[in-house]
Amino acid sequence: MTNKELAQIFATIADLLEIKGEVIYKILAYRRAAETFREYTRPVRDVWREGKLREIAGVGPAIAEKVDELLRTGQLAFFERLKQEVPLSLADLLTVPDLGPKRVAQIWKSLGVTTLQELELAARTGKLRNLAGLGEKSEAKILAGIEARRHATGRMPLGQAWPVAQDILKYLRGIPGVKVAEVAGSLRRMRATIGDLDFLAGADDARPVMAAFVTHPQVARVIAQGPTKTSVELDLGLQADLRVLAPERFGTLLQYFTGSKDHNVRVRELALERGLSLNEHAFVRKDGREIICATEAEVYRNVGLAYIPPELREDRGEIQAAQAGRLPRLVELRDLQSDLHAHTTWSDGQVGVREMALAARARGLRCLAITDHSQSLGVTGGLTVERLRQQRREIDAVQAELGTGFSLLQGAEVEIRADGHLDYNDDVLEDLDIVVASLHTSLRQDRARITERLLNAIRNRHVDIIGHPTGRLLPDRDGADLDMEAILKAAAENGVALEINANPQRLDLDDVHTKRAVELGCYLALNTDAHHPDHFGLAHYGVGTARRGWATSEHVINAWPVERLLQWLDERGHRRPRAVRPAEIGAAPAPAEQKPAARAGKPTARTPAPAAASKAGKSAPAAKSRKPAARRPKTSRPKAANARTARRRR
Structure with a gap:
């Protein structure tokens, strides 16, 4: 079995x-x-x-x-x-x-x-x-x-195909004679769903590679086997193809089969302008002589382009950006400092607060927000206000145990109810460190009504992040029928971050809406929605979606140094003092080309607003309409009443 x-x-x-x-x-x-x-x-x-x-x-x-x-x-x-x-x-x-x-x-x-x-x-x-x-x-x-x-497409979620593909790839790289191997196609481009798998190998003799490939434990049956290409059906139902060429030709092979088709058409057009034709084997001059490329960088260099990351290869402006030297430095997994959406046994998570915090720290994160479900989502064991207070005591105790090198926040994933109201009142929300507002129910309301529900949440001064905005579940459930342009513009205007939920069954926002969010200057939050320690390992799926949407670490709030993130949350008006002040966190330095803002969340001459907001001479979203004074004047915050509060004072 x-x-x-x-x-x-x-x-x-x-x-x-x-x-x-x-x-x-x-x-x-x-x-x-x-x-x-x-x-x-x-x-x-x-x-x-x-x-x-x-x-x-x-x-x-x-x-x-x-x-x-x-x-x-x-x-x-x-x-x-x-x-x-x-x-x-x-x-x-x-x-x-x-x-x-x-x-x-x-x-x-x-x-x-x-x-x-x-x-x-x-x-x-x-x-x-x-x-x-x-x-x-x-x-x-x-x-x-x-x-x-x-009329379903039969495509499989990325999260189901990825681990199997990596297992087969590791197997291929271990076959004697294989000098290089990669998986190509839509999986390498990190598309949310996968139709089939394309494996490529560089070896001087293809025969032993083909013979070993068909014996992999995941192979259910052999469809066809030839000298340079073999096709099989895998246990999980996908077709997998293996192509083998000489290692010195691997660059053109990998570029060609990574795709997309539309991207490759543009690359071939550039080659033709230079008197070259391009196929998976080589560039060919008009006189028949070949230009052989061992790497993709050589392929792009031969058509006058900088290397284009696989996630961008969809013919959505990446060719023009490469020609102009404007390709962004895309966010990477190693940039992530925090995870701002995670669950525990207080609602529908599988382990407790301490276990989740230790697992996050072991992954190299410096900050974790515990965001269990709110009270109306009964099937998840959502928290009443009283249970929320009880959880706060446990979170504070775990924070005290972990010390100053890790920041543990108490938040909530607050249900946006069918009537448009949030599941907790403002006094409760204000006492949380962070608020993620999400849709889980009544997802098939008409466009005007469900859009207004989400807009109400975005306009609420206590909401920091909109979780998995459309509510889609791959591959079976489409997202809600939302006016996404209105949602994205409202998020930009109100300085609310939109989540890229890294669970491969969600990947919500998707890449298309992420790109539009980047263009509008929205903040993004790349979270795992972890319900188990292992789920922190899902982050790379969200990173892939963010990269497909042209997002940089400047757009992603949990890729900021933790000090900057906590200051940003402070400015958004939450009144509950955290147990660790930002200065005590060993914050990682910002990327070389970016420096942290003097006051987080406010663009300065040193830290530009995300993406296109600067094109119109406007400030970042948070600065436009989420000024601290407009939300909650700092003078109105409770005075230091205990040692924990006193530690927050400078």
């Missing part, structure tokens, strides 16, 4: 339990197990044979027992009993946009609908509109969702 098959079984169990109405912690346990097995690069069967299932992060005794039964017998008695209670085909109904488990259960119990075909018939014959909470519009949306599902 493959990892993919194990993941599918546990995900289906979670779906059926949710339809059944089981308690949330049981559902989450199975869903987390499915996610773990889906992303695990080693065959789980091998770990099971070694008797080390419990060493897999997130696998507890109950899950390990069920995996053992599945791998020993090929079936699971619990799953078989569950299928007797809840028809297995109901899980398919959850793949229809706008159909959640409660609605599926209602339709099943009221109309006896158990399959997609029966659902479509019920919608077309007007039976759904008679159910409580449903109407003609709901029927139309369900029919549209069924149609969209029918």
Whole structure:
């Protein structure tokens, strides 16, 4: 049984339990197990044979027992009993946009609908509109969702394809005779979804490389095998192609198969202007002589361009920027100093505050915001105001233990409710170190209404970040129907950061809206939305999306030195003193071409506003409409009443 098959079984169990109405912690346990097995690069069967299932992060005794039964017998008695209670085909109904488990259960119990075909018939014959909470519009949306599902692209989220691709790439690099190997295509460009995988290798003899490739444990079947190209189908369902050329030709090979097609058309046009043709093997002069390139930098140099990072190769202005010497220094993973969106067992996280803080510090971060869900999001165990106060005491205790080298913030991921109000009142929000406001429910409201919900949050003076702004879930759920231009402009005007959620099922903002946000001078927050220590490792997916959107470390607030970030939060009017003052944090220096502002969040002659805001001679968003005096005069803050507050005074 493959990892993919194990993941599918546990995900289906979670779906059926949710339809059944089981308690949330049981559902989450199975869903987390499915996610773990889906992303695990080693065959789980091998770990099971070694008797080390419990060493897999997130696998507890109950899950390990069920995996053992599945791998020993090929079936699971619990799953078989569950299928007797809840028809297995109901899980398919959850793949229809706008159909959640409660609605599926209602339709099943009221109309006896158990399959997609029966659902479509019920919608077309007007039976759904008679159910409580449903109407003609709901029927139309369900029919549209069924149609969209029918025309699904079959692309896979980047997060599912990436770990498998890296495992195969490591394997290729270990084959004798392989001097260089890379993965190309949309995965190298960090697209949110992947259609197939393109592997490239440089070797003098391709035959042993091809022979070894088809024996990789992830290969399910060989589609075609030739002297320089082999195609296989992998266990996870993707096709993977391997091409092998001589190492000295690797530059043109890698540039060609990285794409995109539109980008490559522009590069070939530049080559033709110089009397050259370009293919994956070489440049060819008119007299037939070749120019061979071992690196991509040589390829771009031969057409008069600086090296263009793979994430920018979409024909969105990168050629012109390279010609003008204006390619940005894109944000990198090593730039990230903080993570400003993380969950613990206080809501739906998997470990406690201390474990998350230690894991963040071990990753090299200098600051972590604990942002558990707010009270109305009941399925996540959201925090009441009283529980929020209790959590504050724990966070302060952990901060005291960690000392001055790491800053632990108490925030909240505050629900933007269906009526447009935030889930906590202003007095509660003001006492938090940081506020992330997010949409989770009523995502199918009409454009005007749901846009206004988000705008209300952006205009609230206590909101610092808008979390996963569109609410999309890859590959099954599109984002809300938002007026994104209005959202982005409001964020820029109010100095509110927009999140690039690094969870590969979200990557929200997407690259297109990130690029527009950069053009408008918005702040960005690149967060993992971690629910487990391992999730901090997802940050690189968000970095890829940020780079595709032309973002630099100046745009990303959690790439700033921690001192600057904390000063920025201070200026935004939160009144709760943090346990560690910024000066005590060992802040990393800013990149060489950028220096931290004298007062964080305010552009000066030394620190320009992000992106295009300066083009119109305007200040950064925060300075335009989020001046501290307009939010909460500093004289109105509580006077030092205890040692912790006194430490904040200079």
